[in-house]
Amino acid sequence: MMAPPAVVETRGLVKRYGDQLAVAGVDLIVGPGEIYGLVGPNGAGKTTTMKILATLLAPTAGEAYVTGIPVDADPLEVRRRIGYMPDFYGVYDDLRVWEYLDFFGRCYGVPANRRPPMIGELLEIVGLADRRNAYVETLSRGMRQRLCLAHTLVHDPALLILDEPASGLDPRARVEMREILRELRAMGKTILVSSHILPELGEMCTGVAIIDRGQLLRAGPIHEIERSLRATALLRVDVLGDDAELAAAREWLGTDHRVGDVLEVERGADGHARLEVPFDGPPDAQAALLRSMIEAGHRVIGFTQATSDLEEIFLKVTGQTDGEAAA
Amino acid sequence: MTATATNLGAPRRAALREFLSAVQTIMVKELRSRMRGRRAFIVLTVYLGILALITYGVYVVVAPNARNMAGGGFGFGFGQANASALIGQSIFSLLSIFQLILVCFIAPAFTAGQISLEREKQTLDLLVSTPLRPSAIVIGKLAAALAFVVLMIVAAVPITAIVLMYGGASVDDIVRQQLVLLSTALVLGAIGLFFSALLKRTQAATVLTYITVLALTLGTVMLFIFWTVVANQTDDGRFQAGPPKRAPEQILYVNPGIAMLDVVGNTEPGGFGGINDMLRDLRGENVAGFGGGVECVGNVCRDVDQFGNALEPDGRAGLSGYWWPRIGITYVLIATILTLASMRLVVPSGMRWAFGRRRRHAPDAASGIPPDAAIEELQGEPER
Numbered sequence: 001m002m003a004p005p006a007v008v009e010t011r012g013l014v015k016r017y018g019d020q021l022a023v024a025g026v027d028l029i030v031g032p033g034e035i036y037g038l039v040g041p042n043g044a045g046k047t048t049t050m051k052i053l054a055t056l057l058a059p060t061a062g063e064a065y066v067t068g069i070p071v072d073a074d075p076l077e078v079r080r081r082i083g084y085m086p087d088f089y090g091v092y093d094d095l096r097v098w099e100y101l102d103f104f105g106r107c108y109g110v111p112a113n114r115r116p117p118m119i120g121e122l123l124e125i126v127g128l129a130d131r132r133n134a135y136v137e138t139l140s141r142g143m144r145q146r147l148c149l150a151h152t153l154v155h156d157p158a159l160l161i162l163d164e165p166a167s168g169l170d171p172r173a174r175v176e177m178r179e180i181l182r183e184l185r186a187m188g189k190t191i192l193v194s195s196h197i198l199p200e201l202g203e204m205c206t207g208v209a210i211i212d213r214g215q216l217l218r219a220g221p222i223h224e225i226e227r228s229l230r231a232t233a234l235l236r237v238d239v240l241g242d243d244a245e246l247a248a249a250r251e252w253l254g255t256d257h258r259v260g261d262v263l264e265v266e267r268g269a270d271g272h273a274r275l276e277v278p279f280d281g282p283p284d285a286q287a288a289l290l291r292s293m294i295e296a297g298h299r300v301i302g303f304t305q306a307t308s309d310l311e312e313i314f315l316k317v318t319g320q321t322d323g324e325a326a327a
Numbered sequence: 328m329t330a331t332a333t334n335l336g337a338p339r340r341a342a343l344r345e346f347l348s349a350v351q352t353i354m355v356k357e358l359r360s361r362m363r364g365r366r367a368f369i370v371l372t373v374y375l376g377i378l379a380l381i382t383y384g385v386y387v388v389v390a391p392n393a394r395n396m397a398g399g400g401f402g403f404g405f406g407q408a409n410a411s412a413l414i415g416q417s418i419f420s421l422l423s424i425f426q427l428i429l430v431c432f433i434a435p436a437f438t439a440g441q442i443s444l445e446r447e448k449q450t451l452d453l454l455v456s457t458p459l460r461p462s463a464i465v466i467g468k469l470a471a472a473l474a475f476v477v478l479m480i481v482a483a484v485p486i487t488a489i490v491l492m493y494g495g496a497s498v499d500d501i502v503r504q505q506l507v508l509l510s511t512a513l514v515l516g517a518i519g520l521f522f523s524a525l526l527k528r529t530q531a532a533t534v535l536t537y538i539t540v541l542a543l544t545l546g547t548v549m550l551f552i553f554w555t556v557v558a559n560q561t562d563d564g565r566f567q568a569g570p571p572k573r574a575p576e577q578i579l580y581v582n583p584g585i586a587m588l589d590v591v592g593n594t595e596p597g598g599f600g601g602i603n604d605m606l607r608d609l610r611g612e613n614v615a616g617f618g619g620g621v622e623c624v625g626n627v628c629r630d631v632d633q634f635g636n637a638l639e640p641d642g643r644a645g646l647s648g649y650w651w652p653r654i655g656i657t658y659v660l661i662a663t664i665l666t667l668a669s670m671r672l673v674v675p676s677g678m679r680w681a682f683g684r685r686r687r688h689a690p691d692a693a694s695g696i697p698p699d700a701a702i703e704e705l706q707g708e709p710e711r
Contacts, residue, residue: 054456079458086456090448094360106352107457109345151453 003227006067007032007159008053013063017046022048030192032109035185035204038194040211042234046194047087054084067158083152087163091136091144098132100149103110109157122150126180142173162193178204235277239301246273249298253277353467376496378486381425383420389417399708415495422487423504425586434512435536437472438519440453440529447529461673465666469520476512496594503590507651510658511583515540518660524672545584576609580657589650610649
């Protein structure tokens with residue numbers, strides 16, 4: 001094990017529902033202080049993995065540890081160290097916001113004299129301080145989401161497990177949620193967060209694991225994953241010229257064996273067209289391609305690598321073209 | 328928490344305290360939402376109002392006839408010399424039976440949704456992922472649901488106590504009545520909670536709970552009668568000669584009605600003969616249907632068999648309290664079993680074995696801190 005003990009560690013985690021394999025051997029390591037993204041389409045096994053870590057499901061095989069404690073051997077101990085926010089959850093109708101947090105504070109054994117200040121601080125963090133006495137049922141979706149996030153913090157856990165914390169939120173609420181997570185990270189929390197909406201994770205995650213059909217496709221620090229994927233970059237090539245010239249440029253590109261199917265994605269009124277060129281090669285090979293393209297007489301006015309945000313990485317890795325992942 | 332941990336031999340006591348505080352956590356939350364607003368207040372007021380009206384109604388009906396009915400003059404063995412006692416006894420009986428019926432309706436309704444509603448509203452995962460033990464969750468919910476039922480039962484005692492003014496029932500009788508009501512509430516609450524934990528949908532849990540209530544009350548009596556009739560038939564369907572047989576009386580140990588009849592039929596100053604005969608019939612002691620019965624002279628009665636021989640020479644003294652203690656004990660047993668079963672059902676599937684033992688994890692190898700110390704540290708850290 002590495003010098004700082006992993007907050008989350010799974011080895012060959014398997015969960016089987018009947019003959020369906022929800023998680024098929026996932027190895028994860030999340031170090032302290034990380035915001036770790038669990039990324040994958042719906043039904044990829046993210047929620048199942050998180051439920052196992054939250055001690056709500058027993059793994060069929062494999063091991064899972066939270067701060068070194070096996071989740072299936074000592075679930076109560078693990079629960080004291082994690083805050084868990086499920087993907088779907090309800091709230092108790094008849095409780096006020098502060099009573100809701102007070103209840104969970106009691107559940108986690110927070111002493112009575114520490115609960116009132118704790119509630120005040122948590123409401124401050126999630127921006128619900130002015131809603132202290134409101135009934136939970138009157139809160140908007142975004143507010144409930146933040147209240148639920150606050151409830152995961154009542155016992156000051158080392159690890160937060162947040163299953164789709166941004167789902168169903170409008171862009172503004174998402175930004176707020178993201179800011180809160182950054183703040184929590186600054187407080188020293190380790191956060192395991194799942195999403196099928198990737199760009200929002202890309203901006204704040206330190207590490208990411210891409211899961212599909214229960215299998216871990218890629219995992220590691222986010223820049224490493226980006227680098228490894230940059231080898232097969234998507235180039236945006238802007239070419240000037242009439243139809244014949246454009247066709248020639250496409251044909252020329254097509255002769256290179258490292259180039260995939262070239263797509264013309266847009267055509268400007270001024271006779272320039274943008275081509276999307278999947279290219280299997282490192283940056284220096286890209287430079288060589290650009291030089292030889294210009295030498296071949298094509299009028300290149302733009303040559304950029306499409307910013308490889310998580311969305312694209314994800315689509316590439318999971319081999320998906322559209323659908324849920326883009327939603 | 329830290330104070331008790333330093334005591335000698337404290338771990339067990341600390342665990343108990345932790346458990347009780349967990350139960351309290353659930354109760355506080357449940358009661359906060361249940362008792363909120365006017366609902367509880369109105370329900371209780373209406374309930375007590377109805378009981379008061381019944382009391383008055385019984386008085387209006389019984390009082391004018393009491394003198395005629397007293398002294399066995401009515402013809403079916405009231406065995407009351409005293410008209411006032413008859414009024415008291417009538418009020419006591421009707422109040423008791425009415426309360427029992429209400430408990431049979433109310434207690435299951437309070438618990439049949441307790442856990443399935445949390446499933447339906449998707450709040451259960453949040454609750455179950457806390458370190459609260461499933462046992463504390465179940466007991467807290469049962470206690471919270473019963474708290475209001477108990478309040479209703481106990482709040483009616485002053486109304487029942489009016490019978491002490493007339494006679495016909497003593498303080499002990501009221502205590503017995505309370506025991507029957509409370510144990511009935513307990514078992515019906517536990518049944519509702521069990522189905523609520525077993526089934527996903529509240530609707531199904533409610534239906535099954537009330538079917539069970541029906542089975543316990545009417546079903547057992549019908550089964551007993553049916554069994555007895557069959558047992559007394561010969562193979563070719565004729566009535567069997569010889570001493571009558573009867574179904575095992577244990578069937579009736581789950582019937583709250585029999586328990587309450589036992590209480591009201593055996594009030595200390597002397598109960599209703601009719602009810603008594605029936606109860607003794609069920610016991611197989613007094614075969615009134617075959618020529619036996621109760622002979623009363625004044626307020627001294629004795630039970631006789633079909634040949635007119637006394638069954639119990641000391642009159643009514645030996646009569647009271649055959650059924651209700653047996654039924655009460657059965658209820659406590661059933662409630663315990665069902666509550667234990669509910670606890671298992673609340674634990675997430677596949678995790679059940681992990682809660683079976685109180686396993687303490689070995690000191691955390693990675694950090695070198697024993698888990699308990701680590702928690703203290705976590706909890707001791709101020710929120711920022």
